[in-house]
Amino acid sequence: MNGQIYGIIGHPLGHTLSPDLHNWGFARLGLPHKLYCRWPLPPEEIALFLKSFRLLEISGISVTIPHKETIIPYIDGLSPQASRIGAVNTLYWSGDKVLGTNTDIKGFTTPLLSAGLDLDSALVLGAGGASKAALYALKEMGIRTTVTNRGEEKAQSRANELGIDFCAWEKRHKVTADLLVNTTPLGMQGEKSGGSPWEKSMRPFKAVYDIIYNPVWTPFLQQAAEENKPAISGLCMFVSQGLEQFRIWTGLELDYNSALDHLGGILDIQNIPAC
Numbered sequence: 001m002n003g004q005i006y007g008i009i010g011h012p013l014g015h016t017l018s019p020d021l022h023n024w025g026f027a028r029l030g031l032p033h034k035l036y037c038r039w040p041l042p043p044e045e046i047a048l049f050l051k052s053f054r055l056l057e058i059s060g061i062s063v064t065i066p067h068k069e070t071i072i073p074y075i076d077g078l079s080p081q082a083s084r085i086g087a088v089n090t091l092y093w094s095g096d097k098v099l100g101t102n103t104d105i106k107g108f109t110t111p112l113l114s115a116g117l118d119l120d121s122a123l124v125l126g127a128g129g130a131s132k133a134a135l136y137a138l139k140e141m142g143i144r145t146t147v148t149n150r151g152e153e154k155a156q157s158r159a160n161e162l163g164i165d166f167c168a169w170e171k172r173h174k175v176t177a178d179l180l181v182n183t184t185p186l187g188m189q190g191e192k193s194g195g196s197p198w199e200k201s202m203r204p205f206k207a208v209y210d211i212i213y214n215p216v217w218t219p220f221l222q223q224a225a226e227e228n229k230p231a232i233s234g235l236c237m238f239v240s241q242g243l244e245q246f247r248i249w250t251g252l253e254l255d256y257n258s259a260l261d262h263l264g265g266i267l268d269i270q271n272i273p274a275c
């Protein structure tokens with residue numbers, strides 16, 4: 001059987017758990033001819049990369065920052081999910097065509113559904129690129145959503161784009177919602193670590209969802225644990241979007257809890273906030 005190669009492109013790529021997830025999946029399902037690699041790729045190399053992708057018939061690609069939008073002109077078509085969100089995180093073949101899709105919406109939705117929470121409304125903090133999947137997912141789930149952002153214009157335009165509510169950043173503590181979602185980089189490893197956008201003056205929430213997964217236990221999730229509130233980690237979203245990529249590429253399903261346990265083991269974390 002011929003070998004098949006997959007991988008992730010991004011810049012700077014830094015450490016990514018995607019090879020751990022996909023190579024674990026290939027081994028678990030007895031697919032030793034498949035290999036997932038990491039390819040740091042500067043923006044100016046994107047055209048050359050796509051040429052190589054076609055020439056070498058690379059089987060599939062995960063696409064991350066800053067290529068999620070700029071890759072679109074180089075591929076042959078978009079799935080409805082990628083068109084809606086205007087960004088691609090997965091390349092796959094359909095016959096002789098290279099198509100782009102986006103598994104982030106499903107990635108956000110799956111852990112929320114499996115948590116079985118009774119949610120009517122959500123407040124989403126942040127309106128950058130990372131907020132899009134959360135906002136689209138919540139809208140599709142019929143959860144009444146308000147978006148707020150430090151820079152007002154960005155939140156206002158996201159709200160207009162999706163037909164959802166908008167709230168000025170200074171007024172976010174007045175919003176009542178069941179779910180609080182963090183899509184800002186506050187709490188992320190690096191210069192923003194230790195930060196949290198959840199302030200004491202905010203109204204109480206039933207549950208929280210942080211899309212950050214590095215570190216898994218952000219200050220935002222620690223606050224939820226201290227208040228005994230159900231919480232979902234960005235690691236759950238990461239695993240769900242990855243398993244959907246795996247399904248698209250191989251047609252095979254991997255068990256979500258086993259994948260989460262595997263990555264928890266690599267990160268040496270026993271209690272992953274997954275409700």
Ligand code: ATR
Pocket residue numbers: 126127128129130131149150151152154183184185186197
């Ligand atoms: P992107 O997701 O577009 O790459 P980002 O730098 O990761 O952008 O930031 C995501 C969102 O978090 C942005 O909407 C950003 O607000 P601005 O539009 O005002 O920059 C928000 N954000 C970043 N740092 C923040 C902070 N310290 N406090 C509050 N919000 C912040």
